[in-house]
Each structure stands twice: as structure tokens, then as C-alpha cells.
Amino acid sequence: MTSGLRVALICNLKVNVSVGSDAPPDALAEYDSLETATALEEALIAGGHEVVLLEGDETLLDTVRRVAPDVCFNIAEGLRGDAREAQVPAVLEMLDIPYTGSKVLSQAISLDKGMAKRVWRDAGLPTPPFQVFRRADERLDPRLSFPLFVKPVHEGTGMGINDRSIVDSESRLRQQVRWVIQTYRQPALVEGYLPGREFTVGLIGNARFSGESRRNGLYDGRGFHLFPVLEIDAAVGAGRGVYNTASKSYDPGEDGAPLYLCPADIPVPLEAALKGLAVEAFEAIGALDVGRVDFRLGHDGRPYLLEINTLPGLNPRLSDLCIMAQAEGFDYTDLINEILDLALERYAEEGRTDRRVEELFQRSVVRVVAPAWKGL
Numbered sequence: 246m247t248s249g250l251r252v253a254l255i256c257n258l259k260v261n262v263s264v265g266s267d268a269p270p271d272a273l274a275e276y277d278s279l280e281t282a283t284a285l286e287e288a289l290i291a292g293g294h295e296v297v298l299l300e301g302d303e304t305l306l307d308t309v310r311r312v313a314p315d316v317c318f319n320i321a322e323g324l325r326g327d328a329r330e331a332q333v334p335a336v337l338e339m340l341d342i343p344y345t346g347s348k349v350l351s352q353a354i355s356l357d358k359g360m361a362k363r364v365w366r367d368a369g370l371p372t373p374p375f376q377v378f379r380r381a382d383e384r385l386d387p388r389l390s391f392p393l394f395v396k397p398v399h400e401g402t403g404m405g406i407n408d409r410s411i412v413d414s415e416s417r418l419r420q421q422v423r424w425v426i427q428t429y430r431q432p433a434l435v436e437g438y439l440p441g442r443e444f445t446v447g448l449i450g451n452a453r454f455s456g457e458s459r460r461n462g463l464y465d466g467r468g469f470h471l472f473p474v475l476e477i478d479a480a481v482g483a484g485r486g487v488y489n490t491a492s493k494s495y496d497p498g499e500d501g502a503p504l505y506l507c508p509a510d511i512p513v514p515l516e517a518a519l520k521g522l523a524v525e526a527f528e529a530i531g532a533l534d535v536g537r538v539d540f541r542l543g544h545d546g547r548p549y550l551l552e553i554n555t556l557p558g559l560n561p562r563l564s565d566l567c568i569m570a571q572a573e574g575f576d577y578t579d580l581i582n583e584i585l586d587l588a589l590e591r592y593a594e595e596g597r598t599d600r601r602v603e604e605l606f607q608r609s610v611v612r613v614v615a616p617a618w619k620g621l
Contacts, residue, residue: 249293249294250294250295250314250315250316251294251295251297251312251313251314251315252289252294252295252296252297252314252315252316252317252318252585253296253297253298253299253309253312253314253316253317253318254282254285254286254289254296254297254298254299254317254318254320255299255300255301255305255309255317255318255319255320255321255333255344256277256281256282256285256298256299256300256301256320256321257276257277257300257301257302257321257322257323257324258276258277258278258279258282258300259273259276259277259278260279261300261302262276262324269404269405269428269429271402271403271404271405271490272404274402274403274404274490274493274494275322275400275401275402275404276322277320277322277560278560280560280562281320281558281559281560281564282298284559284560284561284577285318285320285559285581286298287578288577288578288580288581288582289318289581289582289585291578291582292578292581292582292585294585297312297314299312299317301319301321301322301323301324301332301333302324305333305336306336306340309336309337309340309342310340314342315343316342316343316344316345316585316588316589316592317333317337317342317343317344317345318344318345318581318584318585319333319334319337319344319345319346319556320556320559321333321556322556327356327357327399327431328352328353328356328357329356330352330353330355330356330555330556331349331350331352331353331356334346334347334348334349334352335349343588343589343592344588345534345535345584345585345587345588346533346534346535346555346556346584346588347530347531347532347533347534347536347555347556348531348533350531351530351531351532351533351555352555352556354530354531355530355532355536355552355553355554355555355556356399356401357398357399358396358398358399358434358552359375359377359398359432359434361530361552361553362375362436362550364529364530365526365529365550368525368529370522370525370526370529370550371522371547371548371549371550372436372549372550372551373394373436373437373438373439373543373549373551374386374388374389374436374437375389375434375435375436375437376389376434376435376436377398377432377433377434377435378422378426378432378433378434378435379426379432380426381419381422381423381426382419385415385418385435389435389436389437390437391412391413391414391415391418391438392411392412392413392438393411393412393413393418393435393436393437393438394410394411394412394435394436394437394438394439395409395410395412395418395421395422395425395433395434395435396410396425396433396434397425397429397431397432397433397434398431398432398433398434399429399431399432400429400431401552401554402490402493402558403487403488403489403490403491403492403493404429404489404490405425405428405429406487406488406489406490407487407489408486408487409421409424410487410489411438411486411487418435421433422435439541439542439543439544439549439551440542440543440544441541441542441543441544441546442476442478442541442542443476443477443478443479443488443539443540443541443542444474444475444476444477444509444511444519444539444540444541444542444548445474445475445477445537445538445539445540445565445569446471446472446474446475446519446520446522446523446537446538446540447471447472447475447535447536447537447557447565447566447569447570448469448470448471448472448520448523448524448527448535448536448537448538449469449470449534449535449580449583449584449587450464450467450468450469450470450534450587451468451469451533451534451587451590451591452467452468452469452528453466453467453468463583467524469524469527471520471523471524472566472569472570472572472573472575473507473508473509473569473572473573474507474508474509474511474516474519474520474569475505475506475507475508475509475565475568475569475572476505476506476507476509476510476511477503477504477505477506477565478503478504478506479492479503480503480504481502481503481504482495482500482501482502482503482504483495483501483502488503493563496562496563497562497563497568505568507568507569507572508572515548518547518548519540519548522538522540522548522550523536523538526538526550526553527553530553530555532553532555533587533588533591534584534587534588534591535555535557535566535584535587536553536554536555536557537553537554537557537565537566538550538552538553538554539551539552539553539554559581561577567580
């Protein structure tokens with residue numbers, strides 16, 4: 246574990262984000278709680294670092310230069326625009342300050358569900374047929390057939406998803422598309438509805454060239470560590486069949502929460518397919534360090550890519566990635582510091598850290614050889 250660095254923890258706290266009176270009720274869902282920021286700060290301090298909390302808003306250009314961090318731990322969602330999650334990475338790239346997670350383009354693609362699906366489709370990866378609607382009266386692509394699923398194209402955390410999102414007629418499709426466009430002020434993504442089980446796969450790591458090895462035994466030959474597959478049964482709880490903001494707001498096991506099953510009870514070939522596709526989807530958009538990839542099974546029983554989150558939630562109680570890590574026995578402090586070390590490793594290989602940071606990284610201690618369950 247690299248220690249002794251000044252780390253700027255960059256976030257957008259819910260309490261500091263203002264929304265208009267006409268904003269949808271889930272407008273703040275993507276932003277982080279003080280609980281999340283505190284947990285991350287404590288984990289980084291436990292890793293031996295000095296931590297400074299910075300808001301990822303208009304003040305960042307000045308505050309980050311004043312703080313002069315060795316590296317930034319970025320969880321900022323951004324405040325506005327169709328590529329808001331790319332705003333903080335763009336500022337840090339301009340200032341040549343190292344940071345965790347995916348870079349500008351990958352963050353922009355990840356947030357744009359339609360663009361991510363185009364990338365995957367062109368890469369030959371399975372994703373449901375789709376269409377992006379900028380107006381409710383656009384002609385429906387004849388390749389799409391009902392039932393269909395409607396959601397905002399530039400949101401996460403289940404925003405804009407409700408019991409009307411699954412549509413079985415053109416009139417209901419137009420109504421829901423119009424509602425999404427008017428309510429969220431962005432296009433609507435319409436895709437073929439998949440009736441099967443829902444899964445999400447979390448991973449950390451970065452691609453390695455053949456023959457390269459990492460500093461510990463945590464990663465596979467490709468350079469990735471895949472957490473146990475998490476199944477989400479949204480038929481249970483407040484989501485009423487859909488995994489949305491309402492269902493995600495409950496603690497696992499609490500009344501109203503969906504049923505979380507981790508590790509998912511699935512055949513080994515399906516597990517391998519989900520994990521393999523997660524890595525391919527991650528690499529296809531150029532993601533780095535950490536991510537989470539969502540799937541549903543189709544009528545044919547095969548997994549199809551829904552979306553990718555390159556800024557996965559890191560709340561130790563609520564976030565899917567943390568649920569998966571906990572199921573594996575991966576300590577939260579270790580997880581957070583491993584994400585930081587992955588970023589430092591990348592920058593050291595690129596020669597983009599100063600000598601002191603590089604020396605600290607090279608002296609880093611091997612923390613985990615493999616989770617205990619691997620040996621069972």
C-alpha cells in the first residue's frame with residue numbers, strides 16, 4: 246500500500262448541490278452523502294495518507310491548485326451538461342494532476358448510455374437493440390418490437406425509471422418518452438425489454454500486456470480482479486419490478502430494498518460469460534481502475550449489456566460494488582486504497598508522477614495476495 250501522500254478527495258456532496266423547484270424528485274440521487282465522503286476519507290487516512298476534501302464545482306480550478314495534491318481520488322458526478330462526469334477529469338488533465346478512475350472520454354461515454362451501446366455494438370458485444378429519442382414523435386425504428394424499456398440517456402442510479410418504464414404499445418411509448426424528455430431535459434433511451442434475471446459485475450484493474458505481472462496476486466492474467474457476481478431481484482421491495490432510485494435508497498435487508506444475492510446462484514458458464522463480457526465492455530470504452538457493468542438475461546437465457554458505471558458508488562453500506570467486495574471478504578479500506586494504488590501504478594508507468602510519489606509507490610507493501618475464499 247502506498248502511503249504518505251496528499252490526496253484530494255473530490256466529490257459533489259448532496260448538501261452542496263442546488264436544484265430548481267421544477268427538478269425531478271430524484272435529481273440529487275447521483276450525488277454523494279456525507280456518509281460516503283467520510284467513509285472514503287477514513288479509508289484513505291487508514292492507508293497512511295493526508296486527505297483534503299474538495300467540491301467538484303466551479304471552485305475546483307482554484308482549490309485544487311492551492312491544495313497541490315499528489316493525487317486526486319475522484320468520485321465527482323459533475324453539476325450539469327451531457328458529459329458532467331467528465332468535467333473533473335478534464336480539469337485535472339489540464340492541470341496535469343494524477344487522479345483515480347477513467348479519463349475524460351471514457352467518463353463521457355459511460356454517462357451517455359446510447360453512445361456506450363454504440364461502442365459495444367460496433368465491438369460485437371451483445372446489447373439490446375435501441376433507439377435514442379430526442380423528440381417524442383420520432384419514427385420508431387422498425388427493428389424494435391414491444392415490450393420496450395424507456396429511461397433517460399444521461400442519468401444513473403436508476404433515475405427516471407418507474408413502473409411506467411416498461412411499455413407495451415406505441416401510445417405508452419410516446420407518453421413515457423415525452424415524460425422523460427420534459428422531466429429530465431434530455432433524450433430518452435428506448436431499448437428492447439429483457440425479461441430475465443438482472444446481474445451486476447464489479448471489477449478493479451487495468452489491462453496488462455502479455456507476460457506482465459502486478460505487484461500482488463490479486464489480479465488475473467488480463468490485469469483485472471472480478472468480484473463475485475451480484476444478482477438483484479427488484480420484484481422484491483419499493484422498485485415494484487424495476488431497479489430504480491427508490492429501491493436503491495434502502496439498506497440491503499431493509500423493508501423496501503430489493504433482494505441482493507451475492508454470490509449469485511448461477512451456473513459456472515454463466516458466471517464466466519458475465520465476467521468476461523464485463524471486462525470486454527470495460528475495455529471497449531477505455532475505462533480504468535474501477536467499474537461496474539450491468540446485465541439482464543434475454544429470452545434466450547444469454548446475458549446482454551445494459552450499461553456501465555465508471556464512477557460506481559462507494560458507500561460501504563449501500564453501494565453494489567461494496568456489497569460485492571464484502572461478499573468476497575475484501576475489506577473496504579483495502580478496496581479504496583487498492584483503487585488509489587491502481588491509479589498511481591498507471592501514472593508511474595507513464596512517467597507522469599514526480600519522483601517522490603514514484604518512490605513511495607515503488608516501496609509500496611503487497612497488501613493482499615488473494616482473498617481468503619480463493620483457497621477454499
